Amino acid sequence: MPVGVFRNHLMQQAERHPALKPQDALKLCFQAAFGPEHLLVDEPSAKSRLLEELEAVTASPGILWEPISHRYARVNLAPFKHMDMPPESLWQAFSQSVRAPKDAAASSLYEAYLDIVGEAARLGILPFGTADWQETLAGYLARGGGPIGHSPGYRQAEHPHYRVVMLGYLAELPSDI
Template structure:
């Protein structure tokens, strides 16, 4: 069940972000398994980083949430800004999401890597299975850790988001009724 579900999130991300490379595939797997716990070591710095990134992000009418697993979504800052939602709401959602650690994250991450392998072999991703295996072998040799988006992805996709638990997607429609949009 998890395999088919994650494969669908993976395919959707590849369609939304065609410059995805093997490195971005690993980043997606890491975020889908671990969430954003590694990003929240200093609350005030995390808040300042969010505010600075929101300031630099151009508003766009895109999806606010892009699901990446049954548990997590990428919350797009451009959409958040487009809808003029308060930055503090996003910070609170992000903070609560990052505070909850998963005990089973590493085995899930490894399972997600295998799902990407199968999808790359089926040629349904923007990178080849050879590129994938080469990158994953090199990555795993250094141990499980977060990675940045690849340079091609950053240049073309201009990613600006926060990883949040999907349960908070349900809160947004309620919050939006509290302000006039």
């Protein structure tokens, strides 16, 4: 079931974010499987970065949160700010997500998610093809995998500002979601 859910979320991401490149799909797979676990090494710094990013981002209407797997969602900061939500609520949801018990199946889900992206690229339903996917994936794996940033093209076109939060902690946000 989680694999089918991810397939649907991948298609939604490709539709909503046409600048999606193979590197961004890798990031999506990593976040969908592992969540934000790599982002909270230093709690005070992580909270400061969130507050600074919220201050810098331009408030605008939009989709507040986008599910990316059966377990995680991306909470978009521009709509969050537009809705004048309290930053502490997002911080609590994010930090609790980081501290939550890890999914024992995360590594196998990650592998399955990578396969789903490869199949979707082969079928021509992503904004990139199989050759681009395979080349990017091979280079990524050769470097050891792990967390990865968005591609420059995606950053320029999509202006991504979000935090990955467990779906169960979205209740920490105000109820007008």
